[in-house]
Amino acid sequence: MISPRQTSRPTASRFTRPQLAALFLALATLAAIPILTHPVPPLSDYPNHLARMHVIAVLDRDPDLARFYELDWHIIPNLMMDLVVPWIDRVVDIYTAGQAFTILTFLMIMSGTTVLNRVLFGGWSAWPFIAFPLLYSGAFLLGLMNYLFGIGLALWGLAAWVHWREAWLPLRLVLATAVVGLLYICHLFAVGLYAIGLLGFEIWRLTTSEAPRPWRILDFVLGGLPFLIVPVLLVRSPTWGLATQNEWEPTGKIDGLVTVIQVYSDVVAFGLTAAVAITAGWAARHGLLKLHPSAWIVFAVGAIVYLALPRVLFGSYFADQRLPIALAFMAVAFADLDLHRRWTMRAFCIVLVALLAVRVLEVQVTWRHLTRWTDSFRQSVQMIDRGAKVLVAYADNAQADDVRDLGLSHAACLAMIEKSALVTTAFTVRGKQILQIKPAWRDHADIEDGTPPSESQLVASSLRSVDAVQNYWDDWPSRFDYVYLLYTERGDENPAPAWMTMVYEGARFQLYRVVPTPPG
Structure with missing residues (x-):
């Protein structure tokens, strides 16, 4: 049977774990500067979400808010901020609580990308850090905070699935069910992202495993069991009442791809894209960049889903255009750059810091x-x-x-x-x-x-x-x-x-x- 770690990294990598941890912390700090310096960032839905968090936190002791608002608790697929931020608000003010949740979201996404890359390739690498500039994207500008947090959790969930893939089947299914439940609380679309990654990975295993054919098919089918809790939770929640609010539009698919890299400046977006493309092309030509064997299947599943997704799903707008940024982080995790030579390590660090610095400067100046x-x-x-x-x-x-x-x-x-x-x-x-x-x-x-x-x-x-x-x-x-x-x-x-x-x-x-x- 083919192991998911069949593409292990050279043991002579010059990045030690302490070095990787220090680099991750430095890049995360750099990426967080616009968040730390702007208590109310100019994001579309963010002030609305923040206001809701405040109401949840103080409703029982604010008679004016209690005159207008009430809480109707249900297990709906849009709860992560509602469960986390009001608790942070007990310690700090609501603006600081929002900043803390945003930075936590950044850390979830980047650590999830890094850990998934680790379990796929069998070693820690600085390569996934190339995704740091993608934290600022069109989806982030819309303030889709629960979904963005769900991206990080979905990446962690995929990492857990790959890591425990050869474990006792019931244990693996229980863990996956718990992940699906947590993702459902984050956002329904985050569940879909996890399903895309898991389906693509399992199709690859189905076609490459040396196990008997009946067992391979049974194992593949059983992998879908954790998702059965989703319809059960949906039909029992008021979200089911939005099931008919769907609209499909053929236009805008290209725009969804553009929002992965474009934030405010077309020049910066073009420059970053060109820099990454040239670097990746050069690395691929010299055999330094490679993909996990399951990557193309995962990408194909993601592309099919993206083309099929409606613009409005369960009453949520931009349903389709949220997916490309999530697939971008997943693409980074399913790729690997050979960094065991000193000169490639130095060149990569220079490119990485430069790309993130340009993105942060663009956002900071605009904000x-x-x-x-x-x-x-x-x-x-x-x-x-x-x-x-x-x-x-x-x-x-x-x-x-x-x-x-x-x-x-x-x-x-x-x-x-x-x-x-x-x-x-x-x-x-x-x-x-x-x-x-x-x-x-x-x-x-x-x-x-x-x-x-x-x-x-x-x-x-x-x-x-x-x-x-x-x-x-x-x-x-x-x-x-x-x-x-x-x-x-x-x-x-x-x-x-x-x-x-x-x-x-x-x-x-x-x-x-x-x-x-x-x-x-």
Whole structure:
């Protein structure tokens, strides 16, 4: 039988374990600089997630939040932050807790990549560290924190499967079932990533094993048993109610691949890609770069799944475009670079540090500029009364598709942290989050994760009488205290001066206090 470690590394490697540990720690510290220096990084969903963590942590002792929100605990596939960050918040403030979870996510991904590479090739190597620059990706800019944490856990799970592959079958299946359960808590898509890696690896074993054919087939089939808990958990959770919310789009597949390496600068993305491609091509030509025998099958399974995935799955957007970054980390783990020569070791370290330094510098410089907007937003939040009801809307000419605008999309949720406010864009979708709006206030918020109303819709709503509220922004002058208008330009006029007064203007937003007195 072929061992998963048949491609073991030369024992003459010049990297000792202490050296590898020191290098990993140094690179992790470098990668974490933007996180450590920006308490509220300009990531799309991140402020919304952070606000939810805060509510979970303090709901039982904050009467204003308790007036609006409640917790509906279920085992849904989106819980990891909800279980971890509120506990960290007991020791530090919520912003520091978010930073700690983000850095923990980085460490999970990189250690998982390194350990999986170790069990596949039979020795520790610095090669997996080449994935450090990929920590900052399009998926990270969207703030998909639970999924990203799940990537790291899935890599650890695959490493455990490969390591225990020849162990007693029941033990291996029990361990894999535990991994699937943990991944389910992280994110449903993380379970899919684990399934892709395990299926590809097991197909390779099925076709190369020297065991009798009936036993090979039986062993292959039994490998799928741990995933049977997923449908059981799904049908018992409110997430099952989102099973019909799926949309498939043929466009955007290329964009999903681009988000693996592109963050803010096209020049940096092209430069990093070219540097890695040239280095990998040169190493392959000289026989220094090789793949694990199962790699091509794993990649083929991943490619098929990526092409088949819908854009929206179980109500979650960008379902397909989340996969490439996970496959990129897996690709690094399934490859190996010969570093037992002193000159290759030095050259690799130079390239590695340079690539990560360029990526960190790109993010740090961009965030320093963008967080002037988020800092301004935090200042505006101080103008809001405690326990207020805050409506979020978009300017009519909003251009919110630039990655530099991502930090504003959910920044209003900071009012939940700072002022215990009800914010209409808070993530409170049944089946996606345990945080829910109390029934008395459910018609004041977007509980379907839709698009905020435009300023024209607000104006139109203010001009007509409403017998029954159909949209949560209907009759807003009598039901909300403040309005955040996002993606504005400096000097934009008040769209409804009879109903609201500006109290703060930022670079890309305006905050208005609602004046409920009828005009005239």
